[in-house]
Amino acid sequence: MKTIIAIFLLYLAWTVAPAQSETLQGGIDHSEYLPAMPQEMQPGSSFNGIQQQASTVIWYPIPNWLAGTFQSDFITNQVTQVYSRSAPPHKASGRFKHVETYGALPDASGQIWHADILPHVGLWEGAQEEVQTTVEKQCMQTNNDKVILHIHNHAVYLGSDRHSVVYSEQVDGFKNITPNAPGGQLAIYDDIQEYDSMGRPLDRYIATSQMYKIAEFAPKEFDNGIDLRASLAQHLASIGRTDLIPSRQNTQSQ
16 A cells, blocks of 8 residues: 555554464574554554553663664665555655654763653654554664664554544564665665554565764753653663763763
Protein backbone atom coordinates (compact mmCIF):
# COMPACT_ATOMS: atom_id res chain seq x y z
CA MET A 1 0.00 0.00 0.00
CA LYS A 2 2.86 2.34 0.75
CA THR A 3 6.47 2.39 1.75
CA ILE A 4 7.34 2.36 5.40
CA ILE A 5 10.80 2.71 6.75
CA ALA A 6 10.93 1.71 10.25
CA ILE A 7 13.17 3.17 12.52
CA PHE A 8 12.96 0.61 14.68
CA LEU A 9 12.82 -0.04 17.43
CA LEU A 10 12.70 -2.48 19.53
CA TYR A 11 9.29 -2.20 20.62
CA LEU A 12 7.39 -5.23 21.69
CA ALA A 13 3.86 -4.96 22.98
CA TRP A 14 3.79 -4.49 26.72
CA THR A 15 1.23 -7.10 27.72
CA VAL A 16 2.12 -10.17 25.67
CA ALA A 17 4.56 -13.05 25.77
CA PRO A 18 7.63 -13.12 23.49
CA ALA A 19 6.94 -14.20 19.92
CA GLN A 20 8.58 -17.12 18.18
CA SER A 21 11.52 -16.23 15.97
CA GLU A 22 13.45 -17.64 13.08
CA THR A 23 16.84 -16.80 11.64
CA LEU A 24 16.32 -15.41 8.15
CA GLN A 25 18.65 -14.29 5.38
CA GLY A 26 21.98 -12.72 6.22
CA GLY A 27 21.93 -14.01 9.80
CA ILE A 28 19.35 -11.37 10.84
CA ASP A 29 16.85 -12.71 13.34
CA HIS A 30 13.34 -11.31 12.75
CA SER A 31 10.35 -12.52 14.75
CA GLU A 32 8.23 -15.05 12.91
CA TYR A 33 5.05 -13.53 14.37
CA LEU A 34 4.34 -10.48 16.52
CA PRO A 35 1.57 -9.75 19.03
CA ALA A 36 -1.47 -7.94 17.61
CA MET A 37 -1.50 -4.15 17.73
CA PRO A 38 -3.85 -2.44 20.24
CA GLN A 39 -7.51 -2.19 19.19
CA GLU A 40 -7.34 1.60 18.79
CA MET A 41 -4.68 1.09 16.09
CA GLN A 42 -6.64 -1.46 14.08
CA PRO A 43 -8.07 -0.39 10.66
CA GLY A 44 -11.49 1.20 11.03
CA SER A 45 -10.80 2.42 14.56
CA SER A 46 -10.63 6.02 15.73
CA PHE A 47 -7.07 6.89 16.67
CA ASN A 48 -6.53 9.65 19.23
CA GLY A 49 -2.83 9.26 19.85
CA ILE A 50 -0.82 7.14 22.23
CA GLN A 51 -2.25 7.19 25.73
CA GLN A 52 0.70 5.60 27.55
CA GLN A 53 3.20 8.14 28.86
CA ALA A 54 6.79 7.72 27.75
CA SER A 55 8.69 6.36 30.73
CA THR A 56 11.34 3.82 29.66
CA VAL A 57 14.80 5.24 28.89
CA ILE A 58 17.30 3.15 26.88
CA TRP A 59 20.89 4.45 27.11
CA TYR A 60 23.83 3.58 24.86
CA PRO A 61 27.09 5.33 23.82
CA ILE A 62 27.46 6.60 20.27
CA PRO A 63 30.49 7.71 18.19
CA ASN A 64 31.04 11.45 17.73
CA TRP A 65 30.12 11.32 14.03
CA LEU A 66 26.58 10.26 14.95
CA ALA A 67 25.97 13.06 17.45
CA GLY A 68 23.69 15.77 16.06
CA THR A 69 20.52 16.15 14.00
CA PHE A 70 20.25 14.57 10.54
CA GLN A 71 17.70 14.62 7.74
CA SER A 72 16.94 12.29 4.84
CA ASP A 73 14.82 13.19 1.81
CA PHE A 74 14.97 10.11 -0.41
CA ILE A 75 14.84 6.34 0.03
CA THR A 76 15.57 3.29 -2.13
CA ASN A 77 13.82 -0.05 -1.52
CA GLN A 78 14.46 -3.61 -2.63
CA VAL A 79 11.92 -6.31 -1.71
CA THR A 80 13.71 -9.57 -0.92
CA GLN A 81 10.85 -11.83 0.22
CA VAL A 82 7.03 -11.79 0.15
CA TYR A 83 5.11 -13.87 2.69
CA SER A 84 1.53 -12.77 2.00
CA ARG A 85 -0.69 -11.58 -0.84
CA SER A 86 -1.63 -8.74 1.50
CA ALA A 87 1.90 -7.35 1.44
CA PRO A 88 1.94 -3.66 0.45
CA PRO A 89 3.69 -2.76 -2.81
CA HIS A 90 6.92 -0.81 -2.48
CA LYS A 91 8.24 1.71 -4.96
CA ALA A 92 11.86 1.17 -5.92
CA SER A 93 12.60 4.70 -4.74
CA GLY A 94 10.88 7.88 -3.73
CA ARG A 95 10.75 10.98 -1.53
CA PHE A 96 10.68 10.15 2.16
CA LYS A 97 11.49 13.01 4.51
CA HIS A 98 12.60 12.18 8.03
CA VAL A 99 14.59 13.99 10.74
CA GLU A 100 16.48 12.16 13.50
CA THR A 101 18.50 13.48 16.44
CA TYR A 102 21.23 11.39 18.08
CA GLY A 103 22.96 12.12 21.37
CA ALA A 104 21.66 13.39 24.71
CA LEU A 105 24.49 13.90 27.23
CA PRO A 106 28.25 13.32 27.55
CA ASP A 107 29.64 11.40 30.49
CA ALA A 108 32.59 12.52 32.62
CA SER A 109 35.06 11.24 30.00
CA GLY A 110 33.39 13.15 27.16
CA GLN A 111 31.75 10.05 25.65
CA ILE A 112 28.34 11.00 24.24
CA TRP A 113 25.35 8.86 25.22
CA HIS A 114 22.06 8.58 23.38
CA ALA A 115 18.73 8.21 25.19
CA ASP A 116 15.76 6.48 23.57
CA ILE A 117 12.58 7.29 25.48
CA LEU A 118 9.81 4.77 24.84
CA PRO A 119 7.19 4.67 23.61
CA HIS A 120 8.22 7.31 21.05
CA VAL A 121 5.83 8.76 18.50
CA GLY A 122 7.17 10.12 15.20
CA LEU A 123 5.70 11.48 11.98
CA TRP A 124 6.87 10.20 8.60
CA GLU A 125 6.07 12.21 5.49
CA GLY A 126 5.86 9.82 2.56
CA ALA A 127 3.11 9.32 -0.01
CA GLN A 128 0.68 9.50 2.92
CA GLU A 129 1.02 10.87 6.44
CA GLU A 130 2.06 8.12 8.81
CA VAL A 131 2.28 7.99 12.60
CA GLN A 132 4.92 5.56 13.85
CA THR A 133 5.17 4.52 17.49
CA THR A 134 8.40 2.91 18.58
CA VAL A 135 7.49 0.40 21.26
CA GLU A 136 10.81 -1.41 21.58
CA LYS A 137 14.41 -0.52 20.75
CA GLN A 138 17.84 -2.00 21.40
CA CYS A 139 21.39 -1.07 20.46
CA MET A 140 22.97 -4.25 19.08
CA GLN A 141 26.42 -2.79 18.33
CA THR A 142 28.10 0.58 18.76
CA ASN A 143 31.69 1.50 17.91
CA ASN A 144 33.58 4.05 15.85
CA ASP A 145 32.81 2.21 12.60
CA LYS A 146 29.08 1.55 12.86
CA VAL A 147 25.97 1.55 15.01
CA ILE A 148 23.35 -1.20 14.66
CA LEU A 149 19.89 -0.75 16.15
CA HIS A 150 16.98 -3.18 16.39
CA ILE A 151 13.62 -1.41 16.26
CA HIS A 152 9.97 -2.46 16.50
CA ASN A 153 7.41 0.11 15.36
CA HIS A 154 3.63 0.30 15.17
CA ALA A 155 2.66 2.26 12.05
CA VAL A 156 -0.76 3.86 11.59
CA TYR A 157 -2.03 5.62 8.45
CA LEU A 158 -4.78 8.13 9.09
CA GLY A 159 -7.58 9.40 6.85
CA SER A 160 -8.11 13.03 5.90
CA ASP A 161 -9.81 13.65 9.26
CA ARG A 162 -6.53 12.62 10.96
CA HIS A 163 -8.39 10.28 13.33
CA SER A 164 -9.77 7.34 11.37
CA VAL A 165 -7.30 4.49 10.85
CA VAL A 166 -7.13 3.62 7.15
CA TYR A 167 -4.31 1.08 7.40
CA SER A 168 -1.93 -0.15 10.08
CA GLU A 169 1.02 -2.49 10.27
CA GLN A 170 4.06 -3.39 12.34
CA VAL A 171 7.68 -2.99 11.33
CA ASP A 172 10.62 -4.94 12.75
CA GLY A 173 13.94 -3.64 11.53
CA PHE A 174 17.69 -3.75 11.95
CA LYS A 175 19.25 -0.35 11.17
CA ASN A 176 22.93 -0.22 10.23
CA ILE A 177 24.37 3.32 10.43
CA THR A 178 27.85 4.14 9.12
CA PRO A 179 29.68 7.42 8.43
CA ASN A 180 29.68 8.51 4.81
CA ALA A 181 32.10 11.33 3.97
CA PRO A 182 32.09 14.09 2.92
CA GLY A 183 30.06 16.60 4.91
CA GLY A 184 29.30 14.40 7.90
CA GLN A 185 26.68 12.36 6.07
CA LEU A 186 25.33 9.02 7.26
CA ALA A 187 24.72 5.89 5.20
CA ILE A 188 21.60 4.03 6.38
CA TYR A 189 20.96 0.35 5.61
CA ASP A 190 17.69 -1.02 6.99
CA ASP A 191 16.75 -4.72 6.94
CA ILE A 192 12.99 -4.54 7.48
CA GLN A 193 10.25 -7.10 7.94
CA GLU A 194 6.63 -5.95 7.89
CA TYR A 195 3.67 -7.55 9.66
CA ASP A 196 -0.05 -6.85 9.49
CA SER A 197 -1.91 -5.34 12.44
CA MET A 198 -2.54 -8.82 13.84
CA GLY A 199 1.18 -9.72 13.79
CA ARG A 200 1.28 -11.94 10.68
CA PRO A 201 4.34 -11.52 8.40
CA LEU A 202 3.83 -9.65 5.12
CA ASP A 203 7.21 -9.12 3.48
CA ARG A 204 10.84 -8.29 3.92
CA TYR A 205 12.83 -5.57 2.17
CA ILE A 206 16.05 -3.56 2.28
CA ALA A 207 15.80 0.23 2.53
CA THR A 208 18.83 2.45 1.96
CA SER A 209 19.17 6.20 2.35
CA GLN A 210 21.60 9.01 3.05
CA MET A 211 21.19 11.46 5.92
CA TYR A 212 22.90 14.84 6.07
CA LYS A 213 23.60 16.85 9.20
CA ILE A 214 21.36 19.86 9.77
CA ALA A 215 22.41 20.71 13.36
CA GLU A 216 25.35 20.01 15.66
CA PHE A 217 25.08 18.06 18.90
CA ALA A 218 23.58 19.98 21.83
CA PRO A 219 23.30 18.41 25.31
CA LYS A 220 19.76 17.93 26.67
CA GLU A 221 19.01 18.09 30.39
CA PHE A 222 15.33 17.17 30.08
CA ASP A 223 13.20 15.38 27.50
CA ASN A 224 9.51 14.51 27.66
CA GLY A 225 9.44 15.43 31.34
CA ILE A 226 12.36 13.13 32.18
CA ASP A 227 15.49 14.39 33.99
CA LEU A 228 18.12 12.97 31.62
CA ARG A 229 21.05 13.84 33.87
CA ALA A 230 19.57 11.83 36.74
CA SER A 231 18.58 9.01 34.37
CA LEU A 232 22.09 8.72 32.90
CA ALA A 233 23.62 8.75 36.39
CA GLN A 234 21.29 5.93 37.41
CA HIS A 235 22.20 3.93 34.30
CA LEU A 236 25.95 4.40 34.80
CA ALA A 237 25.63 3.35 38.44
CA SER A 238 23.69 0.24 37.36
CA ILE A 239 26.58 -0.90 35.14
CA GLY A 240 29.22 -0.15 37.78
CA ARG A 241 30.59 3.03 36.17
CA THR A 242 29.93 5.69 38.79
CA ASP A 243 33.28 7.20 37.75
CA LEU A 244 31.63 8.30 34.50
CA ILE A 245 28.69 10.13 36.07
CA PRO A 246 28.94 13.68 34.67
CA SER A 247 28.82 16.90 36.63
CA ARG A 248 26.82 19.84 35.37
CA GLN A 249 30.09 21.42 34.20
CA ASN A 250 30.84 18.34 32.04
CA THR A 251 27.59 18.63 30.10
CA GLN A 252 27.60 22.40 29.72
CA SER A 253 31.14 22.45 28.30
CA GLN A 254 30.16 20.35 25.25
